[in-house]
Amino acid sequence: MRRVGLLGGTFNPPHLGHLIMAEEVRTFLNLDEVRFMPNKIPPHKNISVNISADHRMRMVSLAIKENPYFQLEAIELDRSGTSYSIDTIRILKNRDPDSQFFFIIGGDMVEYLPKWHKIEELVKLVQFVGVNRSNYDLKTPYNVQMVTIPNIDISSTLIRERLNKHQNVRYLIPQKVEEYIREEGLYGKA
């Protein structure tokens, strides 16, 4: 069975925290690949800045380009409506019956798991993998495999705030993503 990591996210924008957590889990769990999966409409947050799904997808593609184990999974972008993970996992498992999927989430999402759509069913369909994130607790009633990574205190919120204030984001996001943001004039005054 092919061991496939899924890093679902809003990626508004992608940052080094995403890349580090994906690589740490990939090596720790000996995964054959990690698919970065941007959602179309996030189930639990607003995309405050007007950044299209297409921009988010392009930024993810640029971010993962240099790692041959990282792929883009565009499955949620082809679907309209809220991107519930249960729907995605069902489709992915049907499509790839010979793959075992590992859904990688940070500490904030581990805490939020009880509120996920049809969570009782979802935890039976996919193996969740949780990684530590500053200020969040990894305690959960669900079966989540924990992988400890170096704490990376970077969030997309921090990047958006910095760009908005003309502050430095070098080494916090991939250089190619920073160039894309500047070329496209995203996040206000990038």
Ligand SMILES: Nc1ncnc2c1ncn2[C@@H]1O[C@H](COP(=O)(O)OP(=O)(O)OP(=O)(O)O)[C@@H](O)[C@H]1O
């Ligand atoms: N620095 C980090 N450490 C651990 N997990 C992270 C980190 N950044 C993001 N994640 C996890 O990656 C997944 C996708 O995150 P997302 O794209 O929403 O980024 P974010 O930084 O959480 O965004 P925002 O600040 O806009 O809420 C989520 O499961 C989230 O918990």
Ligand SMILES: O=C(O)c1ccc[n+]([C@@H]2O[C@H](COP(=O)([O-])O)[C@@H](O)[C@H]2O)c1
């Ligand atoms: O299906 C749900 O109810 C659900 C609720 C919260 C988050 N998720 C998924 O978890 C991943 C991380 O979410 P986010 O909002 O931090 O980008 C992303 O793939 C979301 O679609 C899914």
